[in-house]
Amino acid sequence: MDGEELTEQETALYDRQIRVWGADAQRRLSKSHILVCGMKGTVAEFCKNIVLAGVGSLTLVDDQVVTEEALSANFLIPPDGSVYGGRTVAEICGDSLREFNPMVSVSVQKGDISSFGGEFFDKFDVVVISCCSTGTKKLINDKCRKLSKRIAFYTVDCRDSCGEIFVDLQSYKYSKKKLGETVECQIQYPSFEEAISVPWKVLPKKVSKLYFAMRVIECFEEAEGRKAGEISIGDLPALLKLRKEICETQSLDESHIPSTLLERLAMGAREFPPVCAVVGGNPWTGGYKSNIRQRGSLEEFLLFRCYGRERLS
Structure with missing residues (x-):
């Protein structure tokens, strides 16, 4: 991959962004292979961004049919139901993305x-x-980590x-300027399981309340055998009981997980399009740039609320 150069057509099409992050970064992006699963609103924003930027290839996984909820947040799905014809969300979104670039x-x-077996993920650079x-x-994070190549792994969840x-960038190397010299650095990222297994009492005092609330929601859905997002305001009493047990x-102290926050998350399980645009656009830029530029670092968790963005590292 390192020996391949951009074609004249690629250089002309991506001229503006090449001026921003350089030809080498664009070359890396154009040779990157990305897998996404779960074509919700936030992921749709991410897919749009990397397709327009000129990623090498994008593979979509989502066998669900179009629902009213999907239409409310995923702009890649056309409102004209006549084009669905029993096709999956991934197939419909794929058509829209091909038109973009x-x-x-x-x-x-x-x-x-x-x-999917581990060999399936081996052909991707980002999952x-x-x-x-x-x-x-x-499970997926573990399969990626067991492969010989480094695969950047991301999860994203948006609720209201x-x-x-x-x-999880695993063992990630990057360079930075220090006193006029270029210094090589390395960060060791924990797996998803390792990250959420850290005892809450040893976490920094300024950890976002949203981080704890999301863990309560996940535990509830898992215990009840629910799919992600299958929650409603009627589940609030059970959520409050679970919060007490987990805390x-x-x-x-339970004050770290306000009842009002759990109520908001339970009541607004659907994605909110403006939030999808921010979460799917801004932070992800750092995500795929880290894969192509090999510069700078990312926190292992990024949490966003419409009234503020926080990091947990």
Whole structure:
């Protein structure tokens, strides 16, 4: 890959961004292969950005049919129902993305991502999953980590006006300027399972309340056998009970997880399009730039609320 150069057509099409991040970064991006699972609103924003930027290839996984909820947040799905014809969300989104940039290879993989073997993930440089259970996140992250090549792994969840991104770049090397000299640095990222297993009482005092609330929601959905996002305001009493149990186990005061925040997350399980645009656009830019520029670092968690953005590292 390092020996391949951009074609004249690529250089002309991506001229503006090459001026911003350089030809080498564009070359890396154009040779990158990305897998996404769960074509919700936030992931749709991410896919749009990397396709327009000129990623090498993009593979979509989402066998669900179009629903009213999907239409409310995913702009890649046309409102004209006549084009659906029993096709999956991934297939419909794939058509829209190909129109954005015909030079990018966009394909669809059918099946349950949790059933794919490790060799399937070996052909990708970046794996992004959304709206999956905690168990699926752990499973896919573990499969990526067991491969010989480094695969950047991301999870994203958006609920109403709140969003969360987890990043695992494994052993990540980058360079930075210090006193006029270029210094080589390395960061060791924890897996998703390792990150959420850290006892709450040892976390920094300024950790976002949203981080704790998201863990309560995940635990509830997993315990009840629910899919990600299958929650409503009617579940609030059970959520408050679970919050009490978890806080007692974690030696954390319940005030760190306000009832109003849990109520908001339970009541607004659907994605909020403006939040999708921010979470799917801004933070992800750092995500794929880290893969192509090999410069700078990312926090393992990024949490977003419509009234502020926070990091947990």
